[in-house]
Amino acid sequence: MPDTIEAADLRKTYGETVAVDGIRFSVKKGEIFGFLGPNGAGKTTTMKMITCVSPRTSGTLTVLGMDPELDPAAIKQHLGVVPQETNLDPDFTCFGNLYYYALYFDIQKDEAARRADRLLAFVQLTEKRDVPVEKLSGGMKRRLILARALVNNPDLIILDEPTIGLDPQARHLIWEKLRSLQAQGNTIVMTTHYLDEAARLCDRLVIMDNGKILVEGTPDELVKKYAGHEIVEVEASDDVAACLAGLHVPFEKTGDMIQVAATTDEARKIARTVLDRCQPGRIITRPATLEDVFLKLTGRTLRE
């Protein structure tokens, strides 16, 4: 069986600007696959090509075994899309947003009404059923958009920054819903800026920058390979830097901290040595995270 999404040499240019620069990836059925990267990395453009709303410049792309260029309607029939921008219909209530959206998928009216009510319950908005969408909070709107993406019982769900701007409670609810959707056999593709979110949810992920995929793997693999197991952080000072250099410990200076990547055993040794010989200010050791990988690979320069 072919993978749910297969892309090779996928490219997208806008005039002179290269948004996606020859990427290759595949998404397997039933997994949660993440796209990470700084702003302008090409994540959203990739999502738009997958969801058949932006034609690719070159390369191959198949979604659910079909070509977005040739069978967009057939692909979109089985796709659930959560866009980055909230584009709920302000002329309708919560129920209306789901009901009329279902009609666009050629779903019969009584079935559309049933699904709308079931999905309102799924995202815990039943009591807001007849409330106009402008009256909803940001978190409720995102939940309603997630519900809207599910009206057609999609096989593949594409989420572009699903939890952007949400409070921790709302984020946890969305995560829980996404996991339950995965448990029902859905394939999920998401972009996110929140690295803890990616680490929690994604089975596999890629990190993109400047239109290219830098690395691909499971969150654990990537952390071990690119950031080590533990990070020793020491308050930065010229003395400490000179001291570490004298000890031949490789380190990286980031703002007001000096970071040393290490395995778990090494980390204790390094921390002890630094404490004994370098008179540090503050010093901590912590497990390495996806954020360390991300910053290491994409740098610390602001993008916009």
Next chain:
Amino acid sequence: MAGLFAIPNITGRAWMVWYRNLVVFARTWKVNFFPPLVEAILYLFAIGLGIGSYVQQIEGIPYVNFIAPAILAISVMNSAFFECTYGSYVRMYYQKSFDAMIATPLSIEDVIAGELLWGATRSLIYVLIMLPVLAAFGVISLPLALLAIPVAFLGGLMFAGIAMCFTAVTPGIETLNYPAFLFITPMMLFSGTFFPLTLMPVLLQYIALAVLPLTHLVSIMRMLTLPALSWTILLNVVWIVAVAAVFCLLSINLMRRRLIV
């Protein structure tokens, strides 16, 4: 250039977009039914009875009867034009409704076709509301005037297509004021609406017939409501069908160019 007149692949799903707009319109029907009703009565009193008491007759026709079909034609123009400029622009740009719709099996061609059909339907509904008012004042002649209803849809489609072309190329919502003031308002005055075209210099008459779509719609409406049928109605109908087809096609392709990048 060829791409701008390519035949778009429109499916029956376009009617779902039309239906969505109809539902929203019907839900606020009290607000929406009022303007055409009031408009018809205001025009009749202010221009028909006011100016009409001095003018009394034009070409042997009572002045109110002369302007009654123009009131219908102007209403067709305004309702479709403003729906597919400001209305469509708001849905496209501010509400992001088109983005949400094209994430479903609907294509952008379906969405724009649905918007155009809705603009034309709105014209039809307005004429449907105005006809009884005009009939009650005895200024139109039934049953031939009932043909104004399908003509309203056709004329509405033409103005919807023209409007959607402006919407497809406008940089922002403010710049839509230009076609509204520089195209629609003059057209409302110089299309044989409140005085016959023949009062203008011959050159201007030809210009009006060539580039002011409303002249043809007023001409058809007048022939139907007076009634004063002539074979020239066919020329008017063909002109409107052709212009409607060209601009609807063009607007769909321009919109795709704007939105699908």
